[in-house]
Amino acid sequence: MDTNKGDTPTSILSNSRIPIDSPETWAFGVTYEDSMKERQAESDTPDVYGKVYVADRPEAFFKSTLARIKGNNDKVGIRSDSTWDVPEPELTFIVFHGKIVGFTVGNDMSSRSIEGENPLYIPQAKIFNNSASIGPCWVPIELIDYNNLNVEMIIKRNSKEVYSGSGNTSLMKRKCDELNEWLHKSNDVPDGTTVMTGTGTIPPEDFTLQHGDQISITIQDIGTLVNEVIKV
Template sequence: MLYRTAEGPVACRDGVCWALPGGWNDWVDSDKLAQKLARHAQDHAASPDLDEASLAPLAPLLDQEVWACGVTYRRSREARMEESESAGGGDFYDRVYTAARPELFLKATAHRVVGPGDDLGLRSDSSWMVPEPELVLVVTSSGEIVGCTVGNDLSCRDIEGENPLYLPQAKTFDRCAALGPGIRVAEELPGPDTAIRLSISRGGETVFSGETRLADMKRTPRELVGFLFRDNSHPGGCLLMTGTGIVPGDDFALAAGDVMRISIDGIGTLENAVAPLTPGGKGIGLS
C-alpha cells in the first residue's frame, strides 16, 4: 500500500513501512510503480518509527484530477432512470448503459476532495443526496493503471434527475468526493469476486447497508481508461472512479452527521461523515 501523509509518501507491506524520498507525484506517476517500490524496499531499510496502523493518511492525490464513470452497473442504470422518470425525463440512461461509449465526466479537482475522516459536504440546494461507493483507478500520465483505492462519489439525485445537463452541479462542488485510505499498488487489479460494501449510520444506528461485486461492473477498467485518454492528456496522471453498484432506495437521503463506511476487499475502509457546506469550504488543497 502507498499512503500520502503530511510527512511525505509512505509505502507499507505486511505491516512494515518505508518513508519514501521525493514528492508524491514522483511515485504515483510511475508506469512501473510496483517494481519501483519493490526495488526501494530491497535497497533500503524499513523505517522503524512508522506503523501502518497508526498512520494518518491524507487523500491519495496532490494535483491530479478525479474523473468518474456513470451507469457502469445495472443498479446505477436503474436508479438514474428512476430519477429521470420522476422528473418527466427520457430513457437516455438506459441508452448509456448499452452504448459502446461510456459516460465519463470530470468529478473533482484536488481541492474539492477530502481524505479519510474528513467531512464531506451537503450541498445547500439539494434535498436528495446519496453516497456512491466506488473502486477508483490510479492512472499515470501515459495511461497505465498502477493501483486502486476506495472512493465516495457524492451525488445529488434530485438535481441530476431534473435535467441531465445539470450533472456538473449534481456532482461537482466543495467536498464532493472522498478518497483513501491509500493506494493498493499491484500489477493486477482486484478480481471479479472482490466485494464493495457500504454502511451508513445515523445517531449510532445503521440506516442503510449494501454490497456489490466487481463482477457486476459492465465495462472493464482498461476500457474506461482507454476512453478517458482519447484525445485527452492528464499531466501527472489522474484518478478514475469506475461507477457504483450500490444505491440506497428512493426514500433515503443523507442528513448532517451521517457516517459512511466504504470497504473494498484488499484495499481498506474509507470512513467520512457529512456536514453542511460553509462558504469558502475547502478540500485538501495543494500542499
C-alpha cells in the same frame, strides 16, 4: 505492503489522509445495471440512462480538483440546494503514464434531486465543495484482482445503522481497462489522476443523507474509507 512494486512511482505517494495528490479526479457513470435502473427511476428523462448503458461510448465526467478532494476521516458535503443526496461507493483507479498503476476507495457524493430534474445539471449534481473523497490508502495493481472485489457501504445516523448495501466489481459492464482507454481519447490525463468507475450500490429512493451522517465504504483488499457528512 511494498507500494513501490513494479513501475509504480514513489513521487505520487502522499500523506495518510489523502493517499495520492491527484491533480484531477474523473468519474464514469452507469457502469452497473443497478445504477442504470436507479438513474431511470429518479429521472424525468429516463431513456438517456438506458441508452448510455448499451452504447459503445460510456458516460464520463470531471469530478474534482486536488483542492476539492477529501481523504479518510475528512468531511464530505451535501448541497444546501438539494433535497435528495447519496454517496456512491466506487472502485477508483490511479493513472500514471496512461496506465492504471493502482486502486483506492472512492466516494462520489451526488445530488439525485438535481441530476434527476435534468441530466444537463449533472455538473452541478456532481461537482461542489467536499463532493468527493478517496482513501484510506492505495494498492498497486499487481497486488489486486480488481475485476472481482466486494464493495460494501454502511451509513450511520446518531450511531445507528440506517443503510447497508454491497456489490462486486465483477458486475461492472465496462471494465477498468476499457474506461481508461475512453478517458485518454483526445484527452491529456495528468499523472496521478484518480478515476472513479461507477457504483452498483445505491440507497433506495426513500433515503437521503443528513448532516452528521457517517459513511463507511469498504472495498475488499484495499480498506475502509470513512467520512462524516456536512451541508455545504
